[in-house]
Amino acid sequence: MSSVFDALAAPRRREILRLVWEKERAAGDIHQALDAVSFGAVSQHLRVLESAGLVARREDGRFRYYIARRKDLGPLGKWLESTWDEALTGLKSLAEADEASAPARRRRRGSRRSKP
Amino acid sequence: MSSVFDALAAPRRREILRLVWEKERAAGDIHQALDAVSFGAVSQHLRVLESAGLVARREDGRFRYYIARRKDLGPLGKWLESTWDEALTGLKSLAEADEASAPARRRRRGSRRSKP
């Protein structure tokens, strides 16, 4: 049983949650809507989302339909929608607002990623 | 710049966020309130929380005081508080509710987890 926090931690899962926010979609449909991710990965993500109580699953023949459980999400649903709205309207995110108010703090040394 | 989602993903950070939810606390105070975690780890967590815009930092002499930016959190704040209330009052979590609302879908063959 995944926690809601764990479920929301992965960007891909938030992407999926958004895909099933308004309308029900079959797993394959969700897979097609994403790019560069395997079907297996999508299936795993859907399981985590369901286990956290974020989406509901309906079986119909060979298909599995998923949809967000918006009614049960309460303030969480509101918040998620607000983050999506902000992205659309270009409002400052919490982090951006914070950066702006933070005093100059530079002093970053070398990169920590090595390029092969 | 950490995202709010990343910041909330770690249980320890949610614990810290809760500690500074109502009142300002110095980093050392926060460290003392937790058990079995190093000062360094706490400092790192605080940085992530600040970078995500979840907490504000105030410098005073040798001390650094942190407090949640509740006013700026909106529905997110509401949601966080609701999860804490649920834990207190023993309300069902989203996931638990999901389990309960699942129709009599038992009768599926064996377990899906193999016990070593």
Place this chain on the structure above:
DNA sequence: CCTATATTTTAGTCAACACTAAAATATATG
């Protein structure tokens, strides 16, 4: 300056997890 206090930063370790490819399961249809 010297020492104690308060916090941050660095280097390194270990486990968790997002991902892929492939095998397995389930259902619909010829």
Place this chain on the structure above:
DNA sequence: CATATATTTTAGTGTTGACTAAAATATAGG
């Protein structure tokens, strides 16, 4: 049954990140 379609599960890999211990930085006070 045989095959195609839809999805789940498994095994294995690489990256990320939470953690610790120790070194570094900053401030207060004798």
